[in-house]
Amino acid sequence: MNADKIPDIIIGRLPIYLRALQRLSDKGVQNTSSQELGDMIGISAAQIRKDISQFGEFGKQGTGYSIPFLIERLQSILKVNRIWDVIIVGMGDMGHALARYNGFANRGFKVTMLFDNDPKKIGQKVNNLEIFSMDVLSEKIKQNRIKVAMLTVPASAAQEVSNQLVKAGVKAILNYAPTHLNVPPDVRVQHIDPATHLQRMTYYL
Amino acid sequence: MNADKIPDIIIGRLPIYLRALQRLSDKGVQNTSSQELGDMIGISAAQIRKDISQFGEFGKQGTGYSIPFLIERLQSILKVNRIWDVIIVGMGDMGHALARYNGFANRGFKVTMLFDNDPKKIGQKVNNLEIFSMDVLSEKIKQNRIKVAMLTVPASAAQEVSNQLVKAGVKAILNYAPTHLNVPPDVRVQHIDPATHLQRMTYYL
DNA sequence: TAGATTGTTAATCGATTAACAATC
């Protein structure tokens, strides 16, 4: 393991590699090469080898990489060789869809609590999980040592709720609100904004 | 307007600038500087000036940028100074949430058609839009000259449906399926995979 | 005018690619 600081751009590619490897594994494939993996996901073989080699010598000359082994290594590096409890804050349509999403299984995450401030929603269940009041958000986060949250409140409330999350100890926020969040440097934010993603493509049309 | 090829990484930042500018505009602010805008979204002032200057001289020394003017320019560059009709393919929870999402207004997009292959869903309405059969997907895309699609089918069907979209003339796909899509070079794909986004953050926890 | 801020140049920094010895 290289102790140097790994560039974030490399960290960002590891989940892509992992996803492709798990897909191969599901098909029963046992081994692959940087060439094959690269062809699958549109990344050069040299870059894949370079990225992976930041963390150790996981391949073998002549035969490439053992898929189960490389999956295990990447999961360990990304710290998804465990299950992170994740909360969803804001039970509109998007929060609802995420609560019922089955794509987190085997990828290191489990949605464990839901929150909303609408009295009509509080106490209801989605996917067998009760919706809690925002009043108990901080308390529940601390109690359960929650580190990861998905934020699906309206843009107008996002910064305020983000502050609450951070104050209670959340360190990773997947932000679905179409607004930038200001957080301390030890908190990570990833943005999902469909309009922004679409606008990035219309330029080329 | 610079006729050189603009790097994609710059194009990717323009929607972020545009979103921040629209937020300022909504608050009634008329002018801003690269410094202020950069502070808002965590990007250096120099980079913002450099990015914007690829497309023309939109600012004024001493006073910065006129927000309405810069919004108009960015919208024009990104081709969102019009409304793109967008279709949603796959009316599960995610497709449903996107069909009811109100974040596309004023950002250049309008969801106009929904598709699913489940006979029980076909003919139903979501947000006043009828769900069509996949059998008429190609025909409807061609008829309405649809260029932009959101793909919310299961991963196992994503490549196959993507092929249909591309063949019918779609040039921009927002892919919610957790799998890489192979498309011709003239088709753009953006990926939204919550598990991948979360995995990119857990490394730092 | 004086202060502020752009657009741009040059310098720095970082990422990607090509190539190949090592070796399975």
Add this chain to the structure above:
DNA sequence: TAGATTGTTAATCGATTAACAATC
């Protein structure tokens, strides 16, 4: 052994930052 493919080095390519003349 011969062929394949890694890990790594050096070269190339591209992106970011710092600095400042121009000018509103």
